[in-house]
Amino acid sequence: MGNPLRPIYPKRDRAVTELPPILVWFRQDLRLADNPALHYASQQKRPIIPVYIWAPEEEGDWPPGAASRWWLHHSLNALDASLRKKKSRLILGRGPSEETLRDLMEQTGATELVWNRRYEPAIIARDKQLKQTFKSEGFAVRSFNSALLFEPDSVLTKTGTPYQVFTPFYRACLAQDEPAGPLRTPTKLPAPETFPESLDLDSFELLPTIPWDKAFYDHWTPGEAGAEAQLERFLSADPPDAPNAHHRANFIDYQERRNTPSVTGTSRMSPHLHFGEISPRAIWHAALERASALGGSDPIHGAKQYTRQLVWRDFAHQLLFHFPHTPNQPLRPAFEHFPWRDDPKQLAAWQRGNTGYPIVDAGMRELWTTGWMHNRVRMIVGSLLVKHQLISWQEGAAWFWDTLVDADLANNTLGWQWIGGCGADAAPYFRIFNPMTQGEKFDKAGEYTKRWCPELSGLSGKTLFAPWTAPSPPTDYPAPVIEHKAGRERALAAFAEMKDGQ
């Protein structure tokens, strides 16, 4: 908002370029809108140097997987393009982060460094150390919250401990002040006299050499503009690119549509959120504002159901923050002695979508082809791996980590510990999904299953989800990795063994 009374000094920009610059260190906040660190920097009337540093070895046991790297490549490209529209640009560096940042500070004469926080244990440790070091060297260092609606320490039980069950956590979040509205996108990003050297994006070698990513381009548009367009598709009854106008926006019927994998009833915002191409606060307010603009109880209800899912993200992040060992170890210690099976062949069958259970194989193939899987189906495939196949949830987490474009340590850990029955607010171990029943329930017409398992196109009804019961089963589809009843009983026996073993 320009102040018409403020005199315009023709040399103002020149004066700004001569002041010591601020480094804005981009990490998982690859956007210009509602970006607190960038917003802060833009208010300092000093040159801004946007930086991204590729440092996978600083991510502990969890360097970005192949699908994440694909996304990152395109997202960095998009960020650089939108910075260039504002006469700025993204400077790319290679880790170690501390040395690279110090070099840049010395080279450019920058005196201040800002970033938005991350919550992975290895990153917290690195950032903490780095902040301390730079401060002791006389630099100003600031960090901001850009990724969460409510940060880990801001929502605790009455006794000051972290919540371990979602519903009370959710209630406590609703009792807080509502998340602030999104910050304005900086109109100007003052450039320094000269930008420091940048590496070429291709030197990060983020894209695959084998072209398994072909279909990714049909399903995803990484980057801030892609994120905003996707949100609009979800919130609008007439998305800009829809061939046919929907009757109602997806979010209005969210509760019902989000469990139907054959339709795009979910928001598909997860990868955009993971890379911070859009902020959860922006989504929160956009959904609720759209609902109140439409009026009536259905839109409000839909928007609340959807924003509730955003709070699951916060829940996952605060769990990871307070229980940093959980990506590798079960939250409930009893499960450390669970008798998992080591079975590379069966693991491979699961990974490639050859378990012989159609709804499972459809999901695993959707994941492999598009880098994403519908959430309902994630639960079904997870249950089969962990319970019927008796393969550890860590194996499932590792595969998802490598193949999901939305791979996120907090969400992935929560999801797998939930399905494994060993985490916070977890499904009891004996809650074993029946892969036939789940198919019949959530993919009634079999549309989703047949889309990804075309060899089953001749089947319908119950036999679609149990092809071995067909009069003449398809010859090009595998037999089940384990018979359902036997698998269920074996899982229950393993669970009993664990309980006895302590």
Place this chain on the structure above:
DNA sequence: TGAAATGTTGGGGCG
């Protein structure tokens, strides 16, 4: 954000 086993109830067929 299950499923299976077990228990209960009530209608209808049938001797």
Place this chain on the structure above:
DNA sequence: ACGCCCCAACATTTC
């Protein structure tokens, strides 16, 4: 008319 059985439908409990 009545008791008996069967079984679907629903509820509860058990894993």
